[in-house]
Amino acid sequence: MNDTGPDRALTPGDRAGALVLLAVVTVVAVAAIVLTRDFPPNTLPTDVGPARFPVLHAVVLIVLCAICAVETVRAPHAAALPPPPGARIRVALAVAAVAVAIAAMPHLGFPVTAALFLYAVIWLMGRRQILGNAVYAVAASAAIWLLFSWGLNVPLPVLELGAG
């Protein structure tokens, strides 16, 4: 884990990233408070209503984000290490691959989607054995599919050709 305690030095990238993250969390908290305005008031005479707890959590969260932001800004500077080349793009592509797989699975079924996904991500991780990777991708997705469909009786989506 990348420790960024109060007295730990921060690289410019980490500082900016942490601040963006805090800003996102604050926006989520504010949005939550705004959304609770549409919640109905107490449904029971002895209750505090559905909005009380979310608002409480959100307010504390905003205060904590503010404290943390001040700490982050005041932390001493540190020199940045060069990140591994292409790190960001690889992570983004991996996230995209999962998203595509989720979208494709109901249509292509699990075995096909998983094999394609495995092949693509193995390639992304820099292993360039065209045949070996393909064999592994097909074998692993088939094994997982058999395990879940037969061993655990979880009906995973399958490719249905012209099924009504």
Place this chain on the structure above:
Amino acid sequence: MDRRSFTFSALGAMAAIPLGGRAMAAGYPSRTIEMIVPYSAGGGTDLVARAFADIANQSLAKAIGVVNRTGGGGAVGLTGIARARPNGFTIGLGTAEITMLPHMGMASFTASDFTAIAQLNADPSAITVKADAPWQTLEEFLAHAKENPGTVRIGNSGTGAIWHLAAEALGKEVGATFNHIPFEGAAPAVTALLGGHIEAVSVSPAEVSNFVAAGELRMLGVMADERVAAFPDVATFKEQGVDLSVGTWRGVLVPNGLPEEALSVLREVAATAGQSEEFKAQLAKMNLNHAYMDADAFQAKIAAQDEFFGELMTELGMAR
């Protein structure tokens, strides 16, 4: 947080494959039928579904596999049934919630989105108190509640769930104000009653039978038209002068628009399996009340209940 549910569809199906030789109709079913259960495995609804599927598979060409799709107090699974492709390969085990959730704005379906196949089980609400409570009869209990409005705490399995509405309906019927306490299911409510933290629960007889048998709880009455087989000594509300009959039911439902052939096969299979001695015995083991009802009667009951709960919830201010 009881979301740890899952699925294991073809379990019963696998066991039944060797038995499934006797095809009922030529075409349907040509492949495995998926039965959606909107509650988690191991629960009452799930056990009814599995017991039914096991027995029904003996007379189906392709087996029924049970799939649990939980969440939203049943809304997720029930939506799955209502919105399934009407080809007969997705059926469901529906519960009384189809007549309740839509009125609370918690479901995208309505009760009329389902076609009835058969009702399998029905459990009434029962008012149960601690064995050392001062009330021996329903009358004494209700008299106490009327004298002390808002102090009698009745535990239920969740706001808007059937047992909550049963208690609300009781309060409305006799003119008493109860303090309704929602729990995460019937078991925690019963636990609170055992610990003396509430005065009564309105859950089904099955859910308290253990403790009534052990002499720790006392059942004052059941909200049914007839006495429950497992508790022949407990009088109905009607016998005790309160005209109220509220309870849950479980039955096989399908989405509207199923082909005639599939409908008739399913109804026939449900009639055989649902009335078999084997199925009755399975339900009895689980303390569940067997109550078979054919498609027409069941469909009429759903419509009537839908109307009843719609009116009740509007009056209680719970309708959205």
Place this chain on the structure above:
Amino acid sequence: MFDFSMLFQGVATLASSPLALVMAAIGVVIGIFIGAMPGLTATMGVAILLPFTFGMDPLPGLLLISGVFFGGVYGGSVTAILLKIPGTPAAAATAMDGYALTEKGQASLALGTATVSSFIGGTGSVLVLIFLAPVLAGFALNFSAPESFALAVFGLSIISSISGASPVKGLIAGMLGLLVATIGLDPMGGFPRFTFGFPDLYEVPFIPVMIGLFAAAEAFKTMEDPARRLGQAARLGRLLPPWDKLRSVLPTIGRSTGLGVLMGMIPGAGADVAAFVSYNEAKRFSRNPENFGKGELSGVAACESGANACTGGALLTMLTLGIPGDAVTAIMLGALTLQGLQPGPLLFQQHADLVFTLFAGMIFCYVAMLVLGLGLMRVMGNVLKVPPALLTPTILVLCMVGTYALNNSMFDVGVMLVAGIAGYFMQKYGFPASPVVLALIMGPMAEANFRRALSLSNGSLDFLWTRPITVALLALALLTLFLPLLRWLWQRRGSRHRAA
């Protein structure tokens, strides 16, 4: 008051029933496997096997289910330690120090300690069940909404002790978890909060969020630098931990076992709560609390013995009162009922012979878990030898399929991905993930029980200070919350002074 002859008779009956012993062992293996897979839980395993037991005699059937239950609680630790993928929520606590040990190249020590701790915790809890069941039977009934609320607050206070370097960041993660935990149906009124019209969000998708935060986030992190691998960790040495190491964690195991049994007995609190509470107390009593989170062996021992000790406690409440404390025991209650054994006050009188045979079988389950667990660890340890380029993509597939299997829902897989992205950035900028998991476990428990307590007392807040258990737990929560904060502030001032 305790009849030893019953127990001896039980052991004898068990020994003459090889089928029951085989079923217990099979159950344990299935349980370990299911527990190790992200998304598959002991509850799921028990429910899968339930229909198979219908046709069996009570003893083998119930021991099969017990084996799955015990193995499932323990199995979560394997992947948590080796890959930082907690198979169960309880293992999210184990992952904190367990994975840190793997990174230091001490995977075998962590795995071995986890196994032995699970064995001691579990066996200890069954012994409590055997000898103290009548004494402790009523304990669960003292727990009403105010007590459960206080327990949840105490659980939440643990966030401060699992926050790592920066308490503020840990608290932010925890509060974010609490806010996320309010998604879904409002526990009192049934109003859908922050669901945006999706019925899939009526309940907090807890397990998908956990899989995303830990497993998917870790996989995304690996993508940054595919060449990095756990060099020396790839070797598994001796699995049975050396005696001096074991001896040093024995007091922790003993204390955690006691805590685990208590947590197990309380309805609504399970192995997850027990693991975090045990971790917190292990840290509180430790001579070097600063090592926790960086690969402290007693952290692993505490979580595992606490989580497994829960099993005996949960069974105690279920068997003596007929009250299921969690989802697994709820299914077991059904299994017993179907076998014609009504759990509750009468069970011990009417079926004493079977009950004691069952207890003997449960001890056997734990012995089997110790032996099989050590063997399976050796096999599972090979996963570290798989090149990351193959392992990471496979983990991502397992995350997707495990999440899907949970509820047959692609929506949940999407939730898992969102949590994975969030977890990746949280990790990158020093926000710990375990407070989120803890908040997701405790948040709904705290809110529902606070509001229920308020209703039970007709709107009066008196319950906060008039009930002894509630007061004690709330005091403990304050102590847990503020001691590390004060210590941290003190150190900060100290370092400022030095700097100036």
